[in-house]
Amino acid sequence: MLEMTIHENSCRGCQLCLDVCPTDCFVFDEQTQKARVAVVENCIACLSCAYICPSMAIRHKDYHQVKNFYRNIEFSSRMEKFL
Amino acid sequence: MDEILKKRRTLQETMNFMAALSAGIEPILGRGANSMTMSAGRNLGRKFSAGAKPTQDLMEAIDEVRNILVANNCLWGFEPFKPQQQNDFITSTPEGDQQLLLVFRDCMIRQALLRFGHLQQGSLCNMMYGFFAGALESIMGRKTTLEIKHAGENSCLKLLTVKK
Ligand code: SF4
Ligand code: SF4
Numbered sequence: 001m002l003e004m005t006i007h008e009n010s011c012r013g014c015q016l017c018l019d020v021c022p023t024d025c026f027v028f029d030e031q032t033q034k035a036r037v038a039v040v041e042n043c044i045a046c047l048s049c050a051y052i053c054p055s056m057a058i059r060h061k062d063y064h065q066v067k068n069f070y071r072n073i074e075f076s077s078r079m080e081k082f083l
Numbered sequence: 084m085d086e087i088l089k090k091r092r093t094l095q096e097t098m099n100f101m102a103a104l105s106a107g108i109e110p111i112l113g114r115g116a117n118s119m120t121m122s123a124g125r126n127l128g129r130k131f132s133a134g135a136k137p138t139q140d141l142m143e144a145i146d147e148v149r150n151i152l153v154a155n156n157c158l159w160g161f162e163p164f165k166p167q168q169q170n171d172f173i174t175s176t177p178e179g180d181q182q183l184l185l186v187f188r189d190c191m192i193r194q195a196l197l198r199f200g201h202l203q204q205g206s207l208c209n210m211m212y213g214f215f216a217g218a219l220e221s222i223m224g225r226k227t228t229l230e231i232k233h234a235g236e237n238s239c240l241k242l243l244t245v246k247k
Contacts, residue, residue, distance in 0.1 A: 022232055022233030022235070022240045023166055023240070024166075039167050041167045042166050042167050044164060044186045044235070044238050044240055045188075045237055045238055046233060046235025046236065046237055046238045046239065046240065047235060047236045047237040047238075048233070048235040048236060051236050063237075064188050064237075064238075065237065066188055066189055066190075066193075066194065066237050066238070
């Protein structure tokens with residue numbers, strides 16, 4: 001099951017992750033002025049939050065990582081008929 | 084091994100060419116580029132699904148589209164998505180259309196675009212809309228749209244709408 005964490009000390013509260021997330025996984029904690037994971041179940045592992053976070057504070061674990069297709073032997077062989 | 088490496092290089096070059104082609108026609112044709120790729124995708128969807136099992140059940144139809152893609156050696160891994168706050172996968176609009184969120188993971192279009200620095204959500208992505216529209220038109224006999232809600236680095240979220 002996918003896990004997602006925000007490194008609390010690194011978060012600068014810019015809320016970019018809240019803006020970019022298509023499935024509203026984050027909330028903004030007014031008290032700490034930092035982002036917090038609210039609904040990890042909704043995460044589709046698009047990784048947009050991890051890429052956009054200026055502090056590189058967001059980490060994902062146990063998700064399907066997409067590889068470049070030409071590095072995937074199985075896929076390369078399936079694509080044979082198009083070549 | 085040499086043979087596989089050669090094929091991979093050819094494949095990479097083919098996708099690179101397609102991505103460059105689509106990025107190139109967009110500034111010239113504007114919205115026309117989307118119509119072209121949409122139409123190409125729809126023809127492909129119709130052609131591939133010619134012998135598919137007809138059904139009115141959206142989930143079954145989606146499985147059929149997946150089978151068609153696998154049978155034709157296409158790598159477009161997708162799965163239905165249900166946000167936690169939603170009760171069912173399929174929702175209805177006030178107009179009576181059916182809607183279903185889909186998450187696309189492995190996608191040869193995204194991988195080619197990102198590899199060569201092209202933007203997502205362009206005309207090549209629109210080809211997938213066309214493919215679904217063509218395939219579901221054959222399987223369900225209904226008009227379909229596939230709207231990109233979010234184009235991410237590792238997966239994309241799309242909204243499938245099947246018209247009443
Ligand atoms: S994008 Fe990063 S730094 Fe900004 S609020 Fe989210 S976790 Fe914090
Ligand atoms: S990976 Fe995508 S869906 Fe998951 S929390 Fe980040 S932005 Fe939201």
